[in-house]
Amino acid sequence: MKTGSRIVAAFASAILCAYTGLAQPAGAPAGQQAQTRGGAAQVRSPEITPQGTVTFRLSAPNATSVLVRNTSGGFLDWPGGNETAMTKGDNGVWSATIGPLKPEYYVYVFVVDGVQTLDPQNIFHVRDGQRYGNALRIAGEFSRGYALNEVPHGTVHLVWYPSPALKLTRRLYVYTPPGYETGTARYPVFYLLHGGGGDEDAWTTLGRAPEIMDNLIAQGKAKPMIVVMTNENSNQIAAPSVVAPLPTSGPGNPMQGTAML
Amino acid sequence: MKTGSRIVAAFASAILCAYTGLAQPAGAPAGQQAQTRGGAAQVRSPEITPQGTVTFRLSAPNATSVLVRNTSGGFLDWPGGNETAMTKGDNGVWSATIGPLKPEYYVYVFVVDGVQTLDPQNIFHVRDGQRYGNALRIAGEFSRGYALNEVPHGTVHLVWYPSPALKLTRRLYVYTPPGYETGTARYPVFYLLHGGGGDEDAWTTLGRAPEIMDNLIAQGKAKPMIVVMTNENSNQIAAPSVVAPLPTSGPGNPMQGTAML
Known part of the structure; x- marks a missing residue:
């Protein structure tokens, strides 16, 4: 466990060390500036x-x-x-x-x-x-x-799956509706594809699909359903904010130098 | 479905419209600048x-x-x-x-x-x-x-749960190990708490706990386990990057004006 323990300890320190930098001035009137300790x-x-x-x-x-x-x-x-x-x-x-x-x-x-x-x-x-x-x-x-309203919320799952076609393990997001985990009902599946420039994360964090689905289901405007959000870019195993694209994206790709893979 | 359809259409447009701005120069030598179309x-x-x-x-x-x-x-x-x-x-x-x-x-x-x-x-x-x-x-x-290595990956679940103590519906993250969904094994549960300034998202996106667990499990250095990552801040229903903290965080909180709630 040595390497793992060191890593966990290092990140625990990082998270704790950050605390003193986080203090916000309490009660500062809008628009006026206040000095933090820093x-x-x-x-x-x-x-x-x-x-x-x-x-x-x-x-x-x-x-x-x-x-x-x-x-x-x-x-x-x-x-x-x-x-x-x-x-x-x-x-x-x-x-x-x-x-x-x-x-x-x-x-x-x-x-x-x-x-x-x-x-x-x-x-x-x-x-x-x-x-x-x-x-x-x-x-x-x-x-x-x-918006995130006071309605029942579904769960978002960040799932890795094998792609035989691309010979890669890739990530997709799955939204399951409120009640999915505790029941035995079967649900329709909606494959929600992103547009150009998007990835498996786009509909959840930019497009707010989970909040939209929660709200539509709560209002009776949509049937409870499973929503699968895939990554349509064949050179990505996951969003480029998580893993740098594969080299097929071109030698000029500015992210190659910072690959997290 | 009118409101929902409009919203979905609007975000689909947003994601598509963004595409032309995303072009990166291909083959630009390191350190040299190139002009994008923009x-x-x-x-x-x-x-x-x-x-x-x-x-x-x-x-x-x-x-x-x-x-x-x-x-x-x-x-x-x-x-x-x-x-x-x-x-x-x-x-x-x-x-x-x-x-x-x-x-x-x-x-x-x-x-x-x-x-x-x-x-x-x-x-x-x-x-x-x-x-x-x-x-x-x-x-x-x-x-x-x-790092994200070529080892089996667990799944991260973004789960909302009722907190009777706080009378709030709150979010936590759950890591389930590789094989969890397809088997019937029972696993130990590790509650991984954040430090000051953190929240339920910290161990996953800053602390890289899912990658660490994947790697330790693959190396036989950790037993497969479920990892539950909660939000320890009683004035937050979720990370402040998702939902502005409740007003108990103080009138000077600079995020109140942009509440996503």
């Missing part, structure tokens, strides 16, 4: 009003240009344009207010001096293929459809 | 040699200061220090080379003009509590212990 300025971002107006903020005293970019896709345009310049306050905090936005689920990034950056105050990251962005949800009847 | 400069980062030397690169022609920071934790210090200034090339690409590093699993970020940024060329993101970083693995005997 000295980093903390601001609230995004701040969403009940009317759907969104204020983005970034502490960047040394930056010369900051903008916020809507990367949700063209069918979710922001009123006033999909790039908004942020303005610098006396305290070094850049901000911009947009909207009101209609109730939906949006993805955005910041661009700091030309470099695309995630919002350090927003823990909701989503991956769309090889790109990351921050998510925000404007509450409302429509966006409740893919 | 005009963004692409570089290779991190580039890891067989000897464990790592070169980080970031295209940031307009930045005035870029550094790379080791956020792995103190037990994984980098030789030469945990912050290394990157130098700007004529092409606007900043770079720094460190190491050789010992075979391990490291986490790092860039700091661009004072703003912490993830490496846009490295798709491996890891979350440590409320902080994100990029992961890189130096291949070697030790780090094989938590």
